[in-house]
Amino acid sequence: MNALNSLLDGFGTALTPVNLLWAALGVLLGTAIGVLPGIGPAMAVALLLPVTYGLDPTGAFIMFAGIYYGAMFGGSTTSILLNTPGESAAVVAAMEGNPMAKAGRGAQALAAAAIGHFAGGMIGTTLLVALAPTVADLAVDIGAPDYFAIMVLAFIAVTSVLGSSRIRGLASLLIGLTLGLVGLDQMTGQQRLTFGSLQLADGIDVVIVAVGLFAIGEALWVAAHLRRTTGEAIPVGRPWLGRGDVKRTWKSWLRGPFIGFPFGAIPAGGAEIPTFLSYVTEKRLSRHKDEFGKGAIEGVAGPEAAASASAAGTLVSMLTLGLPTTAVAAVMLAAFQQYGIQPGPLLFEREPDLVWGLIASLFVGMVLLLALNLPLAPVWAKLLRIPRPYLYAGILFFAALGAYAVGGEVIDLVILLIIGLIGFGMRRYGLPVLPAVIGVILGPAAEQQLRRALQISDGSVTGLVDTPFSVTVYAVVVLLLAWPLVRKPVMRGRGRTTRT
Amino acid sequence: MTTRNDLTPGTEASTGRPSWQRWLREHSELGVSVLLLLLGVLVLTDALTMDVDIAQRGPVGPRTVPIVVGAGLLVIAALLAVDVLRGGRGEAEAGEDVDLSEPADWRTVLLLTGVFLGAAVLIEPLGFPVAGALLFWGAAYALGSRRPDRDPLIAAVLSLVAYLVFNNLLGVPLPGGPLMGVL
Numbered sequence: 001m002n003a004l005n006s007l008l009d010g011f012g013t014a015l016t017p018v019n020l021l022w023a024a025l026g027v028l029l030g031t032a033i034g035v036l037p038g039i040g041p042a043m044a045v046a047l048l049l050p051v052t053y054g055l056d057p058t059g060a061f062i063m064f065a066g067i068y069y070g071a072m073f074g075g076s077t078t079s080i081l082l083n084t085p086g087e088s089a090a091v092v093a094a095m096e097g098n099p100m101a102k103a104g105r106g107a108q109a110l111a112a113a114a115i116g117h118f119a120g121g122m123i124g125t126t127l128l129v130a131l132a133p134t135v136a137d138l139a140v141d142i143g144a145p146d147y148f149a150i151m152v153l154a155f156i157a158v159t160s161v162l163g164s165s166r167i168r169g170l171a172s173l174l175i176g177l178t179l180g181l182v183g184l185d186q187m188t189g190q191q192r193l194t195f196g197s198l199q200l201a202d203g204i205d206v207v208i209v210a211v212g213l214f215a216i217g218e219a220l221w222v223a224a225h226l227r228r229t230t231g232e233a234i235p236v237g238r239p240w241l242g243r244g245d246v247k248r249t250w251k252s253w254l255r256g257p258f259i260g261f262p263f264g265a266i267p268a269g270g271a272e273i274p275t276f277l278s279y280v281t282e283k284r285l286s287r288h289k290d291e292f293g294k295g296a297i298e299g300v301a302g303p304e305a306a307a308s309a310s311a312a313g314t315l316v317s318m319l320t321l322g323l324p325t326t327a328v329a330a331v332m333l334a335a336f337q338q339y340g341i342q343p344g345p346l347l348f349e350r351e352p353d354l355v356w357g358l359i360a361s362l363f364v365g366m367v368l369l370l371a372l373n374l375p376l377a378p379v380w381a382k383l384l385r386i387p388r389p390y391l392y393a394g395i396l397f398f399a400a401l402g403a404y405a406v407g408g409e410v411i412d413l414v415i416l417l418i419i420g421l422i423g424f425g426m427r428r429y430g431l432p433v434l435p436a437v438i439g440v441i442l443g444p445a446a447e448q449q450l451r452r453a454l455q456i457s458d459g460s461v462t463g464l465v466d467t468p469f470s471v472t473v474y475a476v477v478v479l480l481l482a483w484p485l486v487r488k489p490v491m492r493g494r495g496r497t498t499r500t
Numbered sequence: 501m502t503t504r505n506d507l508t509p510g511t512e513a514s515t516g517r518p519s520w521q522r523w524l525r526e527h528s529e530l531g532v533s534v535l536l537l538l539l540g541v542l543v544l545t546d547a548l549t550m551d552v553d554i555a556q557r558g559p560v561g562p563r564t565v566p567i568v569v570g571a572g573l574l575v576i577a578a579l580l581a582v583d584v585l586r587g588g589r590g591e592a593e594a595g596e597d598v599d600l601s602e603p604a605d606w607r608t609v610l611l612l613t614g615v616f617l618g619a620a621v622l623i624e625p626l627g628f629p630v631a632g633a634l635l636f637w638g639a640a641y642a643l644g645s646r647r648p649d650r651d652p653l654i655a656a657v658l659s660l661v662a663y664l665v666f667n668n669l670l671g672v673p674l675p676g677g678p679l680m681g682v683l
Binding site for chain 1: 529532536539543546547550561562565569572573576577579580583590591593598599600602604606608609613616617619620621623624628632635637640643645654655658662666672673
């Protein structure tokens with residue numbers, strides 16, 4: 001059991017006092033930021049990036065793992081107590097959790113969510129330990145054409161699976177690819193889109209793009225449409241569960257992760273689909289079907305476990321292939337690039353301490369999350385009452401701090417604002433933000449792999465499809481592209497037309 | 501989501517204007533198309549005026565991908581224009597604190613942009629603690645907070661604490677400015 005030995009070494013790294021401190025700090029910060037209304041996990045992780053700049057990579061990623069899970073848990077607290085889900089994955093938590101809170105069972109809803117996150121994280125991370133080294137071993141032999149194929153798949157998946165308008169998804173992707181082109185060409189040193197500016201020759205930092213699109217864009221967008229009357233958060237005591245509740249939910253906690261994990265690993269929108277599938281499953285299997293919609297505890301427990309496990313699934317493709325399948329994973333990939341580390345099959349060979357320390361700290365973070373969040377829930381609930389002007393002023397403040405900390409350049413703040421305004425416009429006209437971020441992060445890498453592959457094949461395009469792996473990936477791409485054409489007649493048969 | 505109805509924020513305000521003005525308002529998404537078109541032209545011009553003889557290595561040079569991206573932008577600009585003219589609409593993003601029933605509040609957005617740029621200019625001469633506090637206070641003011649007793653205090657404390665935590669504890673260097681020189 002090679003993976004088990006490596007994992008034990010990982011625990012050796014994760015359980016040193018300093019790293020434990022980073023993990024605890026990450027969980028607390030992640031939950032605190034994630035609870036704040038209007039801040040989803042992706043923005044939380046982007047805003048907290050600068051916190052890790054001064055740390056060594058291992059400490060930074062241990063802290064990051066805590067932030068990731070903490071932010072996801074914080075988000076479900078918001079939707080249960082405020083009924084205003086910040087992101088699509090939390091919609092399901094609001095569907096049953098909020099009626100429970102209204103009926104005075106908020107403490108039970110939060111406990112079901114917290115334990116669901118714990119169960120999902122534990123099972124998901126165990127599956128990650130079992131699968132990731134195998135995937136990395138299989139992927140270690142793949143070459144430039146295969147990498148290029150995977151990245152094409154990521155581009156197509158992010159524009160056609162997510163969101164509902166392909167044209168707008170593609171427009172967003174192309175904006176991202178354009179931003180990624182700025183700077184010196186990696187292979188020849190040729191200046192591209194720099195307009196003679198020295199600052200632009202270094203390229204636009206991905207962190208600035210992510211913070212600009214996620215944080216500044218969102219803050220400006222909300223500012224233009226700020227709701228003058230905000231919803232009232234329901235006060236809540238310390239979460240606990242009675243024996244009857246545990247009896248109803250333990251199966252849901254165990255079922256959810258197996259629905260969530262596989263969806264996290266493929267580029268299909270992260271936790272959105274599995275939480276919904278888990279909800280439907282719980283509804284079908286429950287003996288209390290009549291309670292669904294009015295506050296059925298299984299409807300909180302299952303989907304929350306699924307969401308948490310899908311986060312672990314996301315890490316499989318992020319760590320072994322360097323393929324981000326969600327917005328949070330995209331921001332984490334940007335963080336890896338900050339340290340000059342390229343996630344991919346070789347990561348497990350080159351940086352075993354870091355990878356296994358990170359995976360072990362996922363387990364540690366999960367325990368900390370449960371231990372800290374159950375007693376602290378009433379405190380988190382108070383955060384929901386923060387006045388909105390302070391909340392969005394704070395987002396702008398920390399976004400500026402993060403962008404300035406990247407390189408200490410004022411020009412970065414101006415670029416941040418411009419990208420934020422682009423993000424504002426994208427929100428106004430329904431252009432999804434994620435394809436742009438994926439384009440900036442993967443675009444330069446995809447170009448490099450493409451050129452490498454064509455160099456090997458001496459310019460022949462067949463060099464891109466000369467391995468079984470790449471052919472398989474392109475087949476999946478074709479399927480994704482053909483799907484609407486197949487779906488169209490079906491939908492029309494139902495008397496509804498959907499375009500693009 | 502593309503929907504076929506023409507309910508975009510701001511349409512209510514446009515009733516009673518000449519019909520071509522209303523048409524432009526309802527089809528303001530064509531502006532996105534124009535911007536994508538301009539971006540495509542920019543990328544293509546940059547790629548085609550590149551001097552690549554110096555360092556071409558391999559069959560694919562530094563121009564190929566920009567040309568593909570630029571052409572893609574032109575195609576997508578055209579497709580988006582067609583979609584908008586046929587009645588497709590990009591759905592404005594909803595959110596926890598977003599109220600789409602009111603028209604957009606441009607004054608706040610402009611104020612915030614100004615405050616942000618002001619803070620960016622001041623960060624080097626005045627240092628991060630002062631510029632950061634001004635950014636927070638200004639942004640809170642723009643967003644509607646009117647508590648002259650509380651707002652500046654919160655801004656100053658937040659900015660100072662953030663500076664000390666990042667600069668002294670986390671090892672992220674920030675400019676202290678004259679204020680930190682005095683303290």
